Amino acid sequence: MRLDGPVVLASGILGISLDVFRRLHRSGAGAVVTKSLSKSPWTGYANPTVIGLDNGGWLNAVGLSNPGAQNFADMIRPNREIPIIVSLVGSTAAEFEYMIDKFDECAVVAYELNMSCPHVAKVGLEVGDDPALVREIVGAAKQASGDSAPVLVKVGLGSSNYLDTVGAAIDGGADAITAINTIRSMAIDAELQRPVLSNRFGGLSGAPIKPIALRCVYEIASRFGDIPIMGCGGISNWKDAVEFILAGASAVQIGSVLGEEDVDIFGRINTGITEYMERKGIDRLQDMVGHAQRR
Amino acid sequence: MRLDGPVVLASGILGISLDVFRRLHRSGAGAVVTKSLSKSPWTGYANPTVIGLDNGGWLNAVGLSNPGAQNFADMIRPNREIPIIVSLVGSTAAEFEYMIDKFDECAVVAYELNMSCPHVAKVGLEVGDDPALVREIVGAAKQASGDSAPVLVKVGLGSSNYLDTVGAAIDGGADAITAINTIRSMAIDAELQRPVLSNRFGGLSGAPIKPIALRCVYEIASRFGDIPIMGCGGISNWKDAVEFILAGASAVQIGSVLGEEDVDIFGRINTGITEYMERKGIDRLQDMVGHAQRR
Amino acid sequence: MRRDGRIRDYPEAITVEEVIDETPTVRTLIFSDDIMSSSMPGQFAMVWVPGAFELPMSIMTATGRGRAAFTVRRHGDASTALYNIRRGESIAVRGPYGNSFDVRRGRLLLVGGGTGLVPLMRLVTHTNPDDDITILMGARTADEVFFDELASDLLSARRGAGSGNRDDQGSSHSTGDYNCGAGDYNYGTGSEAPLRGRVIVTTDDGTRGKKGRVTDILDAIVDCSAGGKFDAIYTCGPEVMMYKIVQTASRHGIFVQASLERMMKCGVGICGSCAAGPDIVCKDGTIFDGRHLLANPEFGFTYRDKSGIPTSW
Amino acid sequence: MRRDGRIRDYPEAITVEEVIDETPTVRTLIFSDDIMSSSMPGQFAMVWVPGAFELPMSIMTATGRGRAAFTVRRHGDASTALYNIRRGESIAVRGPYGNSFDVRRGRLLLVGGGTGLVPLMRLVTHTNPDDDITILMGARTADEVFFDELASDLLSARRGAGSGNRDDQGSSHSTGDYNCGAGDYNYGTGSEAPLRGRVIVTTDDGTRGKKGRVTDILDAIVDCSAGGKFDAIYTCGPEVMMYKIVQTASRHGIFVQASLERMMKCGVGICGSCAAGPDIVCKDGTIFDGRHLLANPEFGFTYRDKSGIPTSW
Numbered sequence A, B: 001m002r003l004d005g006p007v008v009l010a011s012g013i014l015g016i017s018l019d020v021f022r023r024l025h026r027s028g029a030g031a032v033v034t035k036s037l038s039k040s041p042w043t044g045y046a047n048p049t050v051i052g053l054d055n056g057g058w059l060n061a062v063g064l065s066n067p068g069a070q071n072f073a074d075m076i077r078p079n080r081e082i083p084i085i086v087s088l089v090g091s092t093a094a095e096f097e098y099m100i101d102k103f104d105e106c107a108v109v110a111y112e113l114n115m116s117c118p119h120v121a122k123v124g125l126e127v128g129d130d131p132a133l134v135r136e137i138v139g140a141a142k143q144a145s146g147d148s149a150p151v152l153v154k155v156g157l158g159s160s161n162y163l164d165t166v167g168a169a170i171d172g173g174a175d176a177i178t179a180i181n182t183i184r185s186m187a188i189d190a191e192l193q194r195p196v197l198s199n200r201f202g203g204l205s206g207a208p209i210k211p212i213a214l215r216c217v218y219e220i221a222s223r224f225g226d227i228p229i230m231g232c233g234g235i236s237n238w239k240d241a242v243e244f245i246l247a248g249a250s251a252v253q254i255g256s257v258l259g260e261e262d263v264d265i266f267g268r269i270n271t272g273i274t275e276y277m278e279r280k281g282i283d284r285l286q287d288m289v290g291h292a293q294r295r
Numbered sequence C, D: 001m002r003r004d005g006r007i008r009d010y011p012e013a014i015t016v017e018e019v020i021d022e023t024p025t026v027r028t029l030i031f032s033d034d035i036m037s038s039s040m041p042g043q044f045a046m047v048w049v050p051g052a053f054e055l056p057m058s059i060m061t062a063t064g065r066g067r068a069a070f071t072v073r074r075h076g077d078a079s080t081a082l083y084n085i086r087r088g089e090s091i092a093v094r095g096p097y098g099n100s101f102d103v104r105r106g107r108l109l110l111v112g113g114g115t116g117l118v119p120l121m122r123l124v125t126h127t128n129p130d131d132d133i134t135i136l137m138g139a140r141t142a143d144e145v146f147f148d149e150l151a152s153d154l155l156s157a158r159r160g161a162g163s164g165n166r167d168d169q170g171s172s173h174s175t176g177d178y179n180c181g182a183g184d185y186n187y188g189t190g191s192e193a194p195l196r197g198r199v200i201v202t203t204d205d206g207t208r209g210k211k212g213r214v215t216d217i218l219d220a221i222v223d224c225s226a227g228g229k230f231d232a233i234y235t236c237g238p239e240v241m242m243y244k245i246v247q248t249a250s251r252h253g254i255f256v257q258a259s260l261e262r263m264m265k266c267g268v269g270i271c272g273s274c275a276a277g278p279d280i281v282c283k284d285g286t287i288f289d290g291r292h293l294l295a296n297p298e299f300g301f302t303y304r305d306k307s308g309i310p311t312s313w
């Protein structure tokens, strides 16, 4: 899979405009993951859909609003220069096949199957929690994409053992795993005495989930050895990124940190990783992947 | 169950000394939950066992070090004035029965069965993830305690649906639910290139987990209606406590906040809740329990 | 670069302390909130009406320490819910978000349409008494003109404002006349005193001030600027209006800034719903230099709907 | 009350820059760390030796801006791992934790045993040149005496220290003599200049200084204080020693503080492993007033082992 660097834009973050992708790529993003796309356009939930928790944490229930696979494919068709990973969400193998077909003429470096969104019915985690369905969908997606692009499966903490989801994804032929998505959460306002998000439940992201995400990456790496992992969840700086790599990730994705930092955060994390490797005498990033497993 | 106020000390927090319990009770703790006790004394893991994350979050893998049920019962036997909730941990129904017997002559206001510790093998979450075993243990504990004290079951996020654990606990006769325990996590040091906790994996507590814990309390209340809930996880001030009550908790437990505040935090949360109720014209705490469910 | 300043990302409940009817469809809701009160001109808040929606709203000035306001036009569901909030009721507010106007010195032209006037009012409070300010405001009809008196008041209230233009304004702002004889741009009253602020009103139907749209008289105002070329133009309102203003300004080589409106969810640069070409409006903007905007393929033409699909204005 | 000051709860890797052999079993490891360097006398850190354990360690003074140190006695697994850290190797440190000595003015007596001297060294740096300080240190044998020279140096280095007691100390600290003739407490050298600091050493076997334990000569020192009664006594070391010192002080009505050692896991008042009666040693202490300690049923008698079971010293 072509990446221009180890720091990748996470799905759902600024992920609906090709012009924005160009800008992020110039700022140092090794690739961009699109907003999760569905078969037809979705408007998502009503606001409030995203709120900050003033501790580096964010809660969102955007409801997977997206322009749909077809519109999106039309938008990115001209692109050749930016490594775009297309995130897809759906309930059945047929839906995923349908969507992948739409990207036939696009330069897609990979598909990321969102099996972990924690706040939309029938998709995301509700798929991820069903290993048989995961296996079936991944198999179909692999077939549909053929040799054109590898398939990543994005997992999260649902109501089953996420390691079973990873196992099923690998059985189905997944080329890599992205871990993790947001964690189902909620905010209630004491003064107004009601849930804040219009959907009541949303996903927690940002700094608060880092220790949980790091553990998942470590557990996947120690259980499934060779499968490449994109680490995601609460990464705010180069040190966090290095921790995920040491835990077993080959690349990282960042999202919520963009609520607090400018887009040049990509470049700064890249620089931080490079300086770290020089200081530690590590030649290739690959040499530090999973290094903390051995201690 | 006798509580002298709605703010209770969580298990494992300062929970091994009767003198400390007295002090916390004087500071406003409505009850104290003991460190989780096992059949025989446990020394726990080697340090580092507890580290702060400098964002209100704490990571611990104390390894359930505790003096054992017998020693502990001996210590608290003189107590009559403080409402003590005895937390127990074990793998089998027989172990729980054995331990409850040891507290025969103690004034225990309730037992809390720890089915959610995320970092010790064969107990805690490994029990909680097995609904059949949960039902069996709760049934045995109810029998052993008889009418002497109600039985709470403490749940957390494991590798199954925690709502199934709650259901099994209720089937087994649980009188109330405590939610939630810490969430399995880890820290890796970039400079030293290794996990920080000696056990590698630990449990995340404190402010970062609040939105997750709040969601669990809300979900349990909306799924299981009448069962009383002790809300726990990341509560740092009266506003957090009110949010948990509005979500469906009848009382709250606090833990990690004591790493940053003095023990008078109990009194301050009590005062904050009282002032809030006055301001909102709420007469009895019971009248606001689960209020956010209706919005 | 970590964003600085005081920003609150969690919506905090505030109580509306005062409600002012500006027109039959526009209201100003005043409340106390230190963080909002000290926001910079052009910044906005995300305003949650419990039980209804959350909407972006420009932060309006209000008299009184620590006070701020929103001025909302009743339109669809969300704006109507906010409009219907009464004194003593609560809403919840997070922010302030976005950048703010680059407030230049000298001769400034502020052009606003409808609630687009809101950020311009706060801008006035950040100008100097020496600055010579023209405020051009458009409305459909006389009934819908608002902030005209307030604008005059704010102009004269600028600390140490020298020329007693308050009375002049008081009488003149409603006429909206302007003369441009002998290349002279002069504001109606005939006063000899150097005027350091004037308010010009246009209505589509001519029931108040000049008949027509602000863009109709813009060229005339810019061309005949007797006191010299404008040093800067600031605009907020319908994008098609702003598009024309930016073009006019750039034709005249005048520095111009416009505040964009887009669909907003997060307000902080995470969700992408406000994207306009390469720009993340909630964070890079909402205020952009005219030169930058003219290079943005979407400015003046399309916005993204709730699904993110580009849609024509 | 939210705890204040600069505290780091996450262990941060630091590199040991210098290692000093104090005795065959005691080493001082010096490193740079602003937060530790500005800790108050008596505070401790949690020190993690990667691959081994994490241990509580008093924060030792070190010369040089932003520097601090630990002085460790090699004993069991954890302390030996720390002792074996070499220059250039890394450990990770969090804190500082605990309270600090209430540093009074006047005539102060500091009594330390072994590495219990560490917090007393930092205490000296917080006294004034005017203060008259006696440091009493005990060891098993001559080989195990350390910090005696350092103590003298620190005493004379106190900013603006008037009386050139450095040389006196240099020669006298090792003798450990003291006279108490005619109710006069006087320190060996016979110097007429008012001495503002003196160091007295005892060894169990008499190979250096006074033979015996510090507690053996304590009464004599306290009784014969020629310069007047001590204003305060500070002690850190084996609890049985401190117990006697606190009793002596309280018999004489002298303000006394002792620093307790307990099993520590969190260091911040969460885990409870350091409980001593009602006291949470890591947070309420480690330093307590003698009066408070005498009311604590566990002081001088029991500590809790790793399971939390009360155990006799």
Ligand SMILES: Cc1cc2nc3c(=O)[nH]c(=O)nc-3n(C[C@H](O)[C@H](O)[C@H](O)COP(=O)(O)OP(=O)(O)OC[C@H]3O[C@@H](n4cnc5c(N)ncnc54)[C@H](O)[C@@H]3O)c2cc1C
Pocket: A046, A047, C044, C053, C054, C055, C056, C057, C058, C059, C070, C071, C072, C073, C074, C075, C076, C077, C078, C079, C080, C115, C118, C260, C261, C262, C263, C264, C265, C286
């Ligand atoms: C930066 C900024 C500042 C603004 N300042 C003001 C102001 O001061 N006064 C004022 O009256 N209006 C202001 N608006 C416009 C306002 O936010 C609404 O777009 C407008 O009131 C229309 O709302 P409506 O309920 O009539 O929506 P409709 O057009 O009827 O649409 C209804 C639905 O769309 C949603 N919606 C509409 N517009 C937006 C949006 N921009 N972002 C997110 N969701 C939206 C509503 O929540 C609702 O779900 C501003 C907009 C922006 C972007």
Ligand SMILES: Cc1cc2nc3c(=O)[nH]c(=O)nc-3n(C[C@H](O)[C@H](O)[C@H](O)COP(=O)(O)OP(=O)(O)OC[C@H]3O[C@@H](n4cnc5c(N)ncnc54)[C@H](O)[C@@H]3O)c2cc1C
Pocket: B046, B047, D044, D053, D054, D055, D056, D057, D058, D059, D070, D071, D072, D073, D074, D075, D076, D077, D078, D079, D080, D115, D118, D260, D261, D262, D263, D264, D265, D286
């Ligand atoms: C506040 C404080 C300050 C201290 N300052 C110093 C100092 O400056 N210099 C010095 O040499 N010693 C100091 N100590 C003592 C030190 O922490 C150890 O207790 C001592 O070194 C014995 O360690 P050991 O490896 O020899 O443990 P052993 O007695 O051999 O026991 C080994 C095991 O016990 C654990 N352990 C031992 N003591 C403790 C403890 N107190 N807390 C947690 N775990 C423990 C170790 O991690 C190890 O697992 C201090 C103790 C405290 C509480």
Ligand SMILES: Cc1cc2nc3c(=O)[nH]c(=O)nc-3n(C[C@H](O)[C@H](O)[C@H](O)COP(=O)(O)O)c2cc1C
Pocket: A010, A011, A012, A013, A035, A036, A050, A058, A060, A062, A064, A087, A114, A117, A154, A180, A181, A182, A204, A205, A206, A207, A209, A232, A233, A234, A235, A253, A254, A255, A256, A257, C270, C271
């Ligand atoms: C506003 C928002 C929208 C998101 N939308 C998606 C999405 O469409 N698909 C997806 O797989 N993940 C989505 N995520 C999850 C992120 O990709 C990421 O997994 C998560 O936020 C954790 O990373 P972070 O802590 O760096 O933000 C979204 C996150 C946020 C905050």
Ligand SMILES: Cc1cc2nc3c(=O)[nH]c(=O)nc-3n(C[C@H](O)[C@H](O)[C@H](O)COP(=O)(O)O)c2cc1C
Pocket: B010, B011, B012, B013, B035, B036, B050, B058, B060, B062, B064, B087, B114, B117, B154, B180, B181, B182, B204, B205, B206, B207, B209, B232, B233, B234, B235, B253, B254, B255, B256, B257, D270, D271
């Ligand atoms: C150091 C530490 C030890 C704990 N020990 C126990 C335990 O023995 N039994 C248990 O049920 N929970 C234990 N917990 C979990 C807490 O009781 C509580 O559920 C959790 O910390 C979340 O609450 P908080 O965020 O307020 O700390 C422990 C937590 C910490 C931080």
Ligand code: FES
Pocket: C263, C264, C265, C266, C267, C268, C269, C270, C271, C272, C273, C274, C275, C280, C281, C282, C283
């Ligand atoms: S509103 Fe979310 S990025 Fe602008």
Ligand code: FES
Pocket: D263, D264, D265, D266, D267, D268, D269, D270, D271, D272, D273, D274, D275, D280, D281, D282, D283
């Ligand atoms: S060491 Fe944990 S409470 Fe003191």
